[in-house]
Amino acid sequence: MTLANKVAAELEEMPPSSAVSLQVGVDFYLDAIRAVVDIYASKRDIEVVYVTATISYQAITDILKALEIDSSKVHFVDCISHTMMSSSLQGSQVLFVESPTMLENIMLKTEYLLRKSGGKEKMVLLDSINSLAIHNSNNVLSEFLHIFVSSLRSKNVNTLILSVMEHTSQELSNMVNLVCDSTIRAREEETP
Amino acid sequence: MVEDEKGRDRCRTGIDSLDNILYGGIPRSNTILLTGSCGTGKTSLALEFLLHGAIEGENSMFVSVTEASEKLLANVIPYDFFDKKLMSSNKLVLIDLPVLYERLGLMKAELSMEEVGLLVSGIMDLVKELKIKRLVVDSITSIGYKLKTQEKIRDFILRLAKGLSTAGCTSILVSEVSTGSQGYSTFMVEEALADGIILMANMERRGDLLRTLQVIKMRGTTHSRAKYVLDLTQVGVLMVPLLKGGGSG
Numbered sequence: 001m002t003l004a005n006k007v008a009a010e011l012e013e014m015p016p017s018s019a020v021s022l023q024v025g026v027d028f029y030l031d032a033i034r035a036v037v038d039i040y041a042s043k044r045d046i047e048v049v050y051v052t053a054t055i056s057y058q059a060i061t062d063i064l065k066a067l068e069i070d071s072s073k074v075h076f077v078d079c080i081s082h083t084m085m086s087s088s089l090q091g092s093q094v095l096f097v098e099s100p101t102m103l104e105n106i107m108l109k110t111e112y113l114l115r116k117s118g119g120k121e122k123m124v125l126l127d128s129i130n131s132l133a134i135h136n137s138n139n140v141l142s143e144f145l146h147i148f149v150s151s152l153r154s155k156n157v158n159t160l161i162l163s164v165m166e167h168t169s170q171e172l173s174n175m176v177n178l179v180c181d182s183t184i185r186a187r188e189e190e191t192p
Numbered sequence: 193m194v195e196d197e198k199g200r201d202r203c204r205t206g207i208d209s210l211d212n213i214l215y216g217g218i219p220r221s222n223t224i225l226l227t228g229s230c231g232t233g234k235t236s237l238a239l240e241f242l243l244h245g246a247i248e249g250e251n252s253m254f255v256s257v258t259e260a261s262e263k264l265l266a267n268v269i270p271y272d273f274f275d276k277k278l279m280s281s282n283k284l285v286l287i288d289l290p291v292l293y294e295r296l297g298l299m300k301a302e303l304s305m306e307e308v309g310l311l312v313s314g315i316m317d318l319v320k321e322l323k324i325k326r327l328v329v330d331s332i333t334s335i336g337y338k339l340k341t342q343e344k345i346r347d348f349i350l351r352l353a354k355g356l357s358t359a360g361c362t363s364i365l366v367s368e369v370s371t372g373s374q375g376y377s378t379f380m381v382e383e384a385l386a387d388g389i390i391l392m393a394n395m396e397r398r399g400d401l402l403r404t405l406q407v408i409k410m411r412g413t414t415h416s417r418a419k420y421v422l423d424l425t426q427v428g429v430l431m432v433p434l435l436k437g438g439g440s441g
Contacts, residue, residue, distance in 0.1 A: 102400050104421035107432045115427045140437035147433060 003186055004031040008039035010184045011160075019149045019159040021180040023173075025187025026166045030063065032186060036125055036160060038069040047119030049110050051077045053100045053131035056084065057091075075113045079106055080131070100135040103144040107151065114157060124152055128162040133172055142175045149179040200412055203326070203362040206244020207237070209420065209431035210405075218388065219412030220362050223353040225332070225383055227367035227376045228392030233403055236269055236424045237392070238328040238364050243274060244428075246283035250325035253285045253318065257334040261286035272426050285322055289335070292318075302340050305347065311335075312351040319359050327356060332365040333378045346381045353385065376408065387411040392422075395434075404434060 001009075007022070014020055024032040041048045052060055057078035064071045071093075079097040095109040114122055126132075126148075132141055145161070152159045161176050165187060177183065202217035211217050218224060228234050242252035256264055264286070268274070278284040293299055296314045298307055319327060329335070329352075336345045349365070356363045365386065367377045376383040376391060383389055388410035395402045406419045420431040 099400055101398060102402070103435055104402060104432050105423065108421065108423040108425075108430050111430050111432070112423065112425045112427060137437065140435050143435050143437045147435070151432075 002031075003028065003188065004035040004039055007032065007035035007184060007186050008043075011036065011040040012044075014158055014182075017153045017156050017158065018182070019153065019161065019180045021176045021183040022160050022162050023165050023168065023183060023185045024162065026164050027188055028186050029164065030067070032162065033060075033063070033127075034067055034069060035186075037064065037071065037074060038067070041123060042070050042073065044121065045119065046073070046121045046123050047117040048074045049077060049113045049117070049122070049124045050074050051079065051106055051110060051124065051126045053079045053126075053135075054128050056081045057094045057096075061093075073119065075117060077106060077109045077113065100132055103132075103136065103140065103148075107144075107148050110148075111151075114155065122156075123158045123160065125160045126162060128164060129172060129176055130164050130167045138171060138175065142178075145175060145179045202413075204244070204248075205241045206248070207240060207429045207431075209422075210237075210429070213407055213416045213418075213420070213431075214410060215413055215415060218362055218410070221357040221360050222387035222410075222412060223349075223356060223363045223365060223385075224388040224390060224410075225367050225377060225386035226364045226390045226392065227369055227383070229369055229371040229373070229394065232392035232394055233405075233422065233424050233429070234366050234368075234392055235264070235330055237405075237429055238330060238366055239264075239268060240271070240428050241364060242284060242326050242328055243271065243278070245326040246278045247273060247275075249283070251283055251285070251323050252326040253287060253322065253324045253328070255287045255289055255292075255315065255327065255329045257289045257329065257331055259330075261288050269424055270426055271428065273428070282322065285318075285324070287318065301338070303338055303344065305344060308339060308344050308348050309351065312348060312355060315352065316355040316359070319356065319361055324359070325361055327361050327363040328366065329363070330366040331368050332382055333368040336379050336382070342379055342381050345379050346385065349382060349385045353387075395419075402434075405431060 057076045076094040078094055079100040082096055082098045097105045097109055149159050201220040203220045204211050204217040226234050226238055242254055245252040292314050296310055339345045367382055376389050389408040391406045391408050393404045395404045402421050404419050405422050407415045419434040421434050422429055422431045
């Protein structure tokens with residue numbers, strides 16, 4: 001069993017309305033996306049709202065295409081393209097937030113996509129807390145996580161908060177742990 | 193129809209987050225001042241209030257003072273819940289006030305006190321005839337410029353609010369204020385006479401411009417006085433609390 005399959009298997013155990021901290025090694029980042037979007041969500045017919053603050057929507061969809069992952073049930077909130085001054089053409093699967101500092105707008109766009117999506121089971125993937133931490137203070141980020149995760153729980157939506165181990169301070173890790181029910185750790189040299 | 197614990201009948205706006213802020217909705221028959229500078233979403237929110245009312249079977253009327261209703265409709269957000277049948281069935285009625293001015297012979301630049309009464313009667317006749325339960329006047333500020341004096345503006349609002357309350361009509365008077373204005377209305381009398389004040393604003397924070405909403409007062413109900421960030425979307429107005437650690441505001 002591959003590491004991605006093992007992560008997906010752990011996600012299967014995730015109870016409804018829960019929040020999970022997904023801590024991955026930097027070399028496992030793409031496999032983690034595959035584990036969540038393809039092996040876990042796609043197979044279970046889960047609608048995913050993918051909040052990307054790390055790489056642009058265009059780059060993510062190119063990666064998914066290259067990995068031959070079906071992204072038809074993935075909707076994106078892209079908070080980085082505007083900041084990079086890169087192309088942010090509206091598409092049916094993406095909404096743009098002007099800056100990763102506009103945390104309220106991330107919540108609003110996510111709410112909108114959740115309302116628009118027709119699936120019974122829904123999940124939000126936040127990629128990543130490290131990228132948001134570059135642009136926001138720990139105070140406001142902590143407040144954001146608390147409100148965001150609580151709001152998603154109340155709507156019976158599962159939340160996955162992605163962090164890259166090598167870039168995560170103890171303080172950031174504590175902040176994520178405070179709002180999450182469980183943690184999945186995945187890097188090449190260790191089994192989750 | 194929603195009632196609070198004291199039995200006060202509520203008019204649900206249909207905007208979930210606003211109804212939550214107001215603990216169920218606007219106390220029925222109240223007149224609310226919806227105020228803010230340009231581009232804050234006042235017209236969209238007011239129109240959504242009417243649309244939800246019309247969908248729920250309450251006859252609703254939008255009185256457009258400066259913008260022709262055709263232009264208004266052309267620029268309106270393509271709401272998922274907007275159905276043109278609401279207009280053909282007269283559940284949602286759009287009135288251009290300049291047309292009413294013309295019918296009533298009120299085309300002059302400034303109205304007298306008697307003509308203020310005539311204008312109120314003209315609007316109230318429509319409210320009664322069409323059995324209107326939700327009304328929006330966009331904007332009371334533009335009417336104010338035609339009335340000129342605080343006395344006449346006060347008289348207009350008092351008479352209109354009384355008539356609407358008697359008719360069981362819940363109303364929103366849209367007020368335009370300049371950016372950075374200290375008060376909630378241009379002529380200062382509007383805010384004192386309204387049963388409630390909802391303030392919409394553009395808030396700049398570290399170079400980001402956020403749309404915000406805050407209920408300043410609402411007679412007849414307890415309500416949140418916190419500031420919320422909003423988004424105007426096809427599913428209607430969405431709101432989340434303003435993050436306190438986020439700086440100014």
